[in-house]
Amino acid sequence: MGDQYVIGLDYGTDSVRAVLVNAKNGESIASHVVLYPRWKAGKYCNPVENQFRQHPLDHLEGLEASVKGVMEKSKIPASQVKAICVDTTGSSPLPVDNKGQSLAMNPAFAENPNAMMVLWKDHTANKEADEINHIARTWGGEDYTKYEGGIYSSEWFWSKILHVVREDQKVADAGFSWMEHCDYITAQLIGNEDPLTLKRSRCAAGHKALWHEIWGGLPPKEFLGLFHPYLASLRDRLYSETFTSDNQAGKLSKNWAERLGLTTDTVVAVGTFDAHAGAVGGEISENTLIKVMGTSTCDIMITSKENLGENLIQGICGQVDGSVIPGMIGLEAGQSGFGDVLAWFRELITKPSIDLIQKSIHLDEGQKAKLIEEVQENLIAQLSEEALKIPVNESKIVALDWINGRRTPDANQALKGAIMGLNMGSDAARVFKSLVEAISFGSKKIVDRFEEEGVKIETVIGMGGVAKKSKLVMQTLADVLNMPIKVAASDQAPALGAAIYAAVAAGIHPDTQSAIKVMSNGFDEVYYPIPANVQQYKMLYAEYGKFGKFVEGK
């Protein structure tokens, strides 16, 4: 048998990356990242209203450029590329017509944000989420949120659809079905024109759309109809069966094979979410907490059905059979803001200076652009260096990390961030340090919840942009959790995880766990807790808890 390669395609918040991997040993041969230009320009978004939409053209153009990029860089013949698997953010649903095409691709909706992908961090549906929670608990029937932590979030499928169809009758009339982003890209790749026959992602359905086999798939029409007649009728145009990502969704269509320079023999696996693919890329096993640390965090664990039994874990983003490893229950928690909290601070302190640089009469346009880029690129690293030198608990500033709401434990996306204890000595580095501590305390709340619910954590593995780039965050987190944290060696763990699923779907490896054994890339760094800091952080964590209760009004 000749060489066999697979492609993992990872759609993050700002960019998509393709990674071409040797299926025999997991070696990454080439990777190529493409930013979303419309998103970068801030189109279709309104941060003040928490509206974050993405045009699918950003994703389709990125698909072509990223896959072509790895094919050109690697020089691997197309015939040796056996399979592709797509992972995306989620819940990031979009309305489609009866041929599975995004409404935003129709000229009538080309500039309408409601016809676009509603990104995971869009919180325009807070009211709808409250309504779903209230009715789920009081309608007299099954509480369909019970396998999703008992609290439905505005980040998720039904809240978002309900919000959009209430706001936009034209989208409701034209929206034949809705797809999660990972299903939409997979459908495009295989050229599936029929949203009713597409193999939908178990991971997306189980964690975000209230899908569970116990009630035969999605919640029944009597329940969905309590919110809007559209939701009840939509149920018939969605799905009842779902599939894990070790399955084939189909083969690459002629159109996409030509566009990507691949063959129509290439298998396309069922899609999944980035964090769950990341857990696979980071060698997940039982009692291991995988933290995917980027814009947000996703905290993923797996457990056997026997271990979990009838236990319903409160306040997380769900427990789903096969969402990570087929045959095991995947558990998801996470923070809506992690690197994003630091990015917010960077914008806060640089924006006025950048505006002044733009207006400067002493610099030409090229110099201005260079200067701005330099500041934006290096500011977090510079602040981190300074913050590392400040002794723990010296400044007494306490911050809350809920600037983008709280995902877990106990979703409440309406919560806001806060900072207390400022004085004249509270400079940028000290405030920044308090934000790093806040995101670490937010992580500790999740660890505490898992342990309170009987899920034991023996190992912590970090991955994602922040884990790779920030010694400050990683050391602070190790100190706050009082646990060593191993960092996954792969720079692109979610894409590697997707590639692992692709290899299984193509039959190169018999199952996901055997594929992990041969394809994973190991670890490159371990952060150990520093005992003196651990003690200090115990006290600060208690302050964080009190401050949180005050802000939450508890």
Ligand SMILES: Nc1ncnc2c1ncn2[C@@H]1O[C@H](COP(=O)(O)OP(=O)(O)O)[C@@H](O)[C@H]1O
């Ligand atoms: N040196 C750094 N220290 C801490 N955070 C950083 C640093 N550089 C970038 N970040 C944060 O990393 C996040 C992006 O993470 P990444 O994993 O690359 O993307 P995504 O979450 O979209 O997959 C941004 O929120 C950014 O603020």
Ligand SMILES: O=C(CO)[C@@H](O)[C@@H](O)COP(=O)(O)O
């Ligand atoms: O919530 C999920 C998955 O369930 C993520 O897609 C979401 O947090 C976005 O992840 P990133 O921070 O862009 O890596």
